[in-house]
Amino acid sequence: MIEHWLTGTASLFLALQPSSIWMPRAGSLHSPAIDSLMRISLLTLTAAGILAQIILLAGLFLPRERRPRFSPVWRWVASAVFAVCMVWMTVVAENLWSTIRLRHAAPNAVQVEVTGVQFEWYFRYPGTDGTYGATRADLVDAAGGNPLGVDPADPHGHDDMVSSILVLPVDKQAEILLRAQDVVHGFFIPGMRVMQNATPGMSSQIRLTPTRTGDYAIVCSQLCGLGHYRMHAVLRVVSARDYAAWIAQQQASSKEN
Numbered sequence: 028m029i030e031h032w033l034t035g036t037a038s039l040f041l042a043l044q045p046s047s048i049w050m051p052r053a054g055s056l057h058s059p060a061i062d063s064l065m066r067i068s069l070l071t072l073t074a075a076g077i078l079a080q081i082i083l084l085a086g087l088f089l090p091r092e093r094r095p096r097f098s099p100v101w102r103w104v105a106s107a108v109f110a111v112c113m114v115w116m117t118v119v120a121e122n123l124w125s126t127i128r129l130r131h132a133a134p135n136a137v138q139v140e141v142t143g144v145q146f147e148w149y150f151r152y153p154g155t156d157g158t159y160g161a162t163r164a165d166l167v168d169a170a171g172g173n174p175l176g177v178d179p180a181d182p183h184g185h186d187d188m189v190s191s192i193l194v195l196p197v198d199k200q201a202e203i204l205l206r207a208q209d210v211v212h213g214f215f216i217p218g219m220r221v222m223q224n225a226t227p228g229m230s231s232q233i234r235l236t237p238t239r240t241g242d243y244a245i246v247c248s249q250l251c252g253l254g255h256y257r258m259h260a261v262l263r264v265v266s267a268r269d270y271a272a273w274i275a276q277q278q279a280s281s282k283e284n
């Protein structure tokens with residue numbers, strides 16, 4: 028039982044801290060909602076845990092005649108309160124999740140495709156035509172400069188740019204398409220409060236709007252193999268002007284190749 032008290036005290040301590048002590052400073056539009064939901068969940072569950080421990084201790088240590096007696100009605104009431112809390116937390120969380128995942132992206136959103144490969148992240152921008160070129164698994168050749176297997180026969184792919192760093196403009200929505208080449212990888216940007224699996228054979232989408240310029244760590248949150256620990260990249264959030272300059276520079280260097 029002592030471990031329950033220790034973990035309870037630890038979660039209470041964490042829940043009462045500003046989120047910056049257990050997560051890096053947030054830099055996306057939906058971050059405050061995630062942080063407050065995490066804090067409310069932690070506080071609600073800690074309160075329920077402490078209450079349960081008090082009742083348990085009372086039952087253990089009070090003499091039989093002084094132990095609290097709960098009528099069946101009270102048991103039903105307690106279960107109902109707990110069920111309502113759980114349903115409420117699920118509804119709020121699902122609603123928040125859908126703003127990151129399911130709702131339609133803004134029409135002018137920046138498009139980036141993220142591919143997880145043991146043990147690398149690749150970021151592909153669709154170029155001026157706004158459409159990604161087709162990829163083929165048999166054309167994948169990282170050493171030959173085509174890590175994603177972009178098909179040269181598809182004209183949409185001619186202006187695609189592949190980068191090893193994710194650059195996004197500040198205050199503009201980004202629509203991120205996630206793919207994996209080999210095993211399941213977890214695309215995790217703690218500073219953006221974004222985590223989503225990249226699964227081979229299917230693509231998933233997330234949207235995020237960076238609100239603060241700077242560098243953010245991108246890591247892999249799925250144990251994907253021996254090199255998992257070194258599977259990280261950088262998200263660089265820059266001003267709209269710097270973003271345009273970076274895109275122009277990428278386009279120039281991909282034409283040279």
Ligand SMILES: [Cu+2]
Pocket residue numbers: 143145146211212213247248249250251255258
């Ligand atoms: Cu990975």
